Amino acid sequence: MRTGFDVTTVRTAERELMAKLPPGTLMQRAAAGLAATCAGLLGRTYGARVVLLVGSGDNGGDALYAGARLARRGAGVSAVLLAPDRAHPEGLAAFTRAGGRVAEDPFEVLAVADLVLDGITGIGGHGGLRPDAVPLARAARGSNALVVAVDLPSGVDADTGEVAGEALRADVTVTFGAYKPGLLIDPAQEYAGVVHLVPIGLDLPSVPAVEALQHTEVADLLPAPAAESDKYRRGVVGVVAGSGRYPGAAVLAVAGALRGGAGAVRYVGPGGDAVIARFPETLVSDGSPDRAGRVQAWVVGPGLGEGPGVTEVLASDVPVLVDADGLRGLDPDAVRARSAATLLTPHAGEAAALLGVPREQVEAERLASVRELAARFGATVLLKGSTTLIADADGPVRVNSTGTPWLATAGSGDVLSGLAGSLLATGLPGRDAASAAAYLHGLAGRHAAQGAPTSAYAVAEALPEAWRDIAATPAER
Structure with missing residues (x-):
């Protein structure tokens, strides 16, 4: 798990x-890891042209010490000092002793660099790059150099993942001691590139701010039937979805539900004929949800339009997933009053409507938005997007690490809803059901797309392959 x-x-x-170590030890550990990563990226250090963009803080000191190590290995290293009178003094001294030089013309050295180390601002930076740093950042990105961020790309917010201004996009980020939330959450994650973690011996608490599950953790969540299991013991999920205008939403939600581990799927709505034609194993009802038979969880909302069902499902005593049209005008008090778990799965536009803010604000402040929704509704919230976030009213926010941009296709969210609802019906708590579903869905999207356009139904069909991939032992993968 990444934390x-x-x-x-x-x-x-x-x-x-630092209180337990000789002065400077921690910075030397960081610089050693940074220099080693840069050397590996360069392949051949001797004769390589390296440029350091050096700010006034410890981040600049890390860059200077790493630059000194690269200079001693034969690289030609130049430092661009953004604040010469406030550059890290010990780091600058070590850099010049090792043969590094301070650049007189920063744009000249950037134009021919093989690698640029971004040490402008560190984890304390806010509000984007300062105006004097912007031309240097643009020159670095406009060159053919590999850009390596020191701890965090300059201009992004370490705690929130927000990018409130111009930032320097890195190809690689070398972070020290721990991942920072901004390295895992968009839009900042897009600026980080490939992230390398350098351990420096920090003693961190057991509860992080964010966490990203990996194969092993998701495998532990996936339900597996026992010898005595029957379709009812495995769980039954009810799906209230689709309308005369959107019958496909019903088909796609059921497609996800059938592949989510529950033993049976009950469908309620006007899309019964379309559902049965594709999935004859579905238990179909055209009446009210409370007359459809016993279920262990409900999914309501995909393609529902103005159709009924949301109120009845929310009045039930089983976990409920609310998506799409079911989120329109959703009353926080009605959700908070429920005795069973509720999982909301909005995209940015739906989240914006629930919060009463512009969509652009949700997209820029994804971490704050998902936390606010979870607190306001007293529910688990899965905020869909380029990085899917899952939040409860308290505890770490989970960040999904799978997926592909090709998942941005009509109906993909309907498949995810059915899948997550099915996992709810197997007995997983809302947080775990949402996390496992997002991970499976993202992995299935990769399998279905393989670098080319795909469809929501193809993603649903790829779910068993993704499940087997996750459930396999390391030797079987």
């Missing part, structure tokens, strides 16, 4: 460790 810790927590751990 991300906020700036305050990381700095506290750093102070506690």
Whole structure:
């Protein structure tokens, strides 16, 4: 599992460790890891042209010490000092002793660089790059150099993943001690590139700010039938979806539900003929949800239009997933009053409507938005997007690490809803059902697309392959 810790927590751990070590030890550990990563990226260090963009803080000091190590290995290293009178003094001295030089013309050295180290701002930076740094960032990105961020790309917010201004997009980020939330959450994640973690010995708390499950953790969540299982013991999920205008939403939600581990799927709505034609194993009803038979969880909303069902399902005593049209005008008090778990699965536009803010604000402030929704509704919230986030009213936010941009296709969210609802019906808590569903869905999207356009139904058909991939032992993968 990848875990991300906020700036305050990381700095506290750093102070506690520095108090036990000789001065400068922690920075040397970071610089050693940074230099080793850069050397590996370069392949051949001797004769390579490296440029350091050096800010005034410890981030700039890390870059200078790493630059000194690269210079001693034969690289030609130049430092661009954004604040010469405030550059890290010990780091600058070590850099010049090792043969590094301070650049007189920053744009000249950037134009021919093989690698640029971004040490402009560190984890304490806010509000984008300062105006004097913007031309340097643009020159670095406009060159043919590989850009490596020191701890965090300059201009992004470490705690929130927000990018409030111009930032320097990295090809690789070398982060120290712990992942920061901004390295895992868009839009900042897009600026980080490939992230390398350098352990420096920090003693961090057991509860992070964010966490990203991997194959092993998701495999532990997936239900497996026992010898005595029957279709009812495995769980029954009810799906209230589709309308005369959107019968396909019913088909896609049922497609996801049938592949989510529950033993049976009950469908309620006007799309019964379309559902039966594709999935004859579905138990179909055209009446009210409360007359459809016993279920262990409900999914309501995909393609529902103005159709009924949301009120009846929310009045039930089983877990409920609400998506799409079911979210329109959803009353927080009605959700908070429920005795069973509720899982909401909005995209950015739906989340914006629930919060009463512009969509652009949700997209820019994804972490804050998902936390606010979870607190306001007293529910688990899965915020769909380029990085899917899952939040409860308290505890770490989960970040999904699978997926592909090809999943941005009509009906994909309907498949995810059915899948997550099915996992709810097997007995998984809302947080775990949402996390496992998002992971499976993203992996199935990769299998279905394989670098080319795909469809929502193809994603649903790829779910068993994704399930087997996750459930396999490491030797079988």
